[in-house]
Amino acid sequence: MSFDPKRPVSRRDVLKWGAAGAAGIFGASVLNPSSWFAQTVKAMDKHELHTALQHGSHTMAHGYDPSKTLSKGLKSAIDALTAFDYGKVSIRADGKTVRDYELVAYDGEVEIADGIKFPGWTFNGTIPGPTLRCTEGDILRIKFTNGSTHPHTIHFHGIHPTNMDGLEPIASGAEFIYEFEAKPAGLHVYHCHIPPLAKHIHKGLYGNYIVDPIKPRKPARELNMVMNGFDLDLDGGNEVYTVNGYAFAYQAYPIEVNVGELVRVYLSNMTEFDLINSFHLHANFFRYYEVGADPEARPIFTDTIMQCQGQRGILEIEFPSPGKYMFHAHQSEFAELGWMGFFMAK
């Protein structure tokens, strides 16, 4: 029992101690001491020990089994793995590729874990928002409509003119077209940049934005992942951690990959309130390219990487043999609060 000197000790606390004292007296004076010994011996009984051990291993094996019910939120997280929005493509007079995207910010409830809804602010109804994808040098035209009750913006990471930086608030009901050339190559993020930032980001206004290099990367099975967290009780700390917005999504439905196939993961961290987030792969290693902008960069060969908020990178993994490869944040707390999954290699 902890004792806080500042807290006055109530009579009831004392009663509690006193009551315990009574038990002490009881144990010391009333019970026949030999009966205690008899009990101790009995506790060592083989059968009991066996059942205790069996019982212990049983309860430890299943901490949490996520529901396999394919809810809207779970489906959305699975879709987000492979859904890349290339925009509406057209060719400008100067021969440049123009990509038109539409992003609408609106408020809505999203399902972030089995049965748990989060009153979020979304781009196009999901948290994270859609993954925009293009090639270096493309002209991007992102038509942003603010259907939310608050002013919002879209601030893209990357190199672009400062008047397209997404700092000017777009009022509720207003529209704005962000137009710039996509560069440099790599994985970037976008998010709302209205103060208070923590609020606007943690509510869900963010997503991945991939710029493919002009010389394409090696063919691979490509997956998109945004690490994030959700603060349900608005106390400035997350209660649920996810990848792509749904707790334990890939534990319920492991990501199927082929043995020997190159798997490329575009991984970013948009977790608010916590300093970092991380990615750890079991029973395997991967190559990690920070941002992926530098084609000459030598990757890190590791099984664990960490990212601060807004940091991102590209993972290239090959699975050597069939099996279930776990992956999760290597902050145990995040892992057990939703950020855990499996690759199922076949």
Place this chain on the structure above:
Amino acid sequence: MNVQTVTQAYPRKSKLVWLWGIIPLVLLFAILYLITRLGTGITSESVAPIEVLNVQKIVLNDEGFKINVLNSGPEDVTIAQVVVNDAFWNASFDPSPTIGRLSQSVVSIPYAWVAGDPYEIRFITTNGLIFVGDVPVAMKSPEPGAKLFGEYALIGFYVGIVPVGLGLLWFPFLRRFSDKGMQAVLALTVGLLFFLVIDTFQEGFELGAEAPGVFQGSGLVWFGALLSFLMLLAIDQANERKGSESGRRVAFKIAGGIGLHNLGEGLAIGAAFSSGEAALGTFLIIGFTLHNITEGIGIASPLLKEQPTWRTFLCLACLAGGPAIIGTWAGGFVFNDTLAALFFGIGAGAIVQVMYVIGKMIVREARKYGTPAISWLNFGGLTLGIVLMYATALLVKF
């Protein structure tokens, strides 16, 4: 409006009078029906969902945690996920994760808890609200059985019957006091009871604050106090019309009031024990016996001028101390903050009434002997009563 005008206006038919009694009710139900069908016409909606879950009891056994959860909010609540110490955890619900208004559900969580560790169990509802149940110190909950039953009885025996019984043994000594001295002993009893009343109220309010808001725990303390006070007063006044008041009856009333107080104490002790919050300390149980021993003096004081038999004393000791045993059982096996608050309120009311009666006795005695009611001796007795309680409380409050 007085009754006369009503009977003048409707002198003939009693049927019409009934109608006037029914019309407001009919209209009330009509309006309620319309509101439920059409809405109130007030457009403001609550910003956040209103859900209230109360964690009533957490049992730790070999399987893990078993938690009794009460929905005391205005609407149904569905528990979506259970988080134990920052980890999502499997849980099963009996009867259902959806809990109706003022209904309960038992949540079973398989968990290999570590003895002595603190645990925080969070319930996340479908609306994303979080309710927390705390296990300050993990310890296997005592399982109901003959042995535990006996243990609880022994605890009640120590804090209830032993001190009261020992206090009553002072009777032969107090009897040898002069009239003035006996008055002072009565005053001392008022002092003791005054301390107890304050303490009982305080305990009641503390428990009332922990009770689910919907049951208005603090209110229950007041209601219990007022009603028990008035009920005892009514019994007295009904008896006064029949005959005179005997010291024996007053002693029994004191014993009853203190019994209720001890019942409350027993509840708190039993609850602390079953929830694993109790820690060992033989010194404290000794302190408690010292602290409660004065209760016996209080009970004996109105009897000083009578000829009670040893059976009277036995009955008094059981009446005042016995409820501690019952309270410990109730607290240990079926603890309930709301009921405990009510019991404390009833106890406080009863003690106030007894103070009132003893006060009257002192005034009567003083008048008989032509001394002031608040003589220096009586004032000294009262002060000594409060100081005694305060000083012995210091032994157990640190």
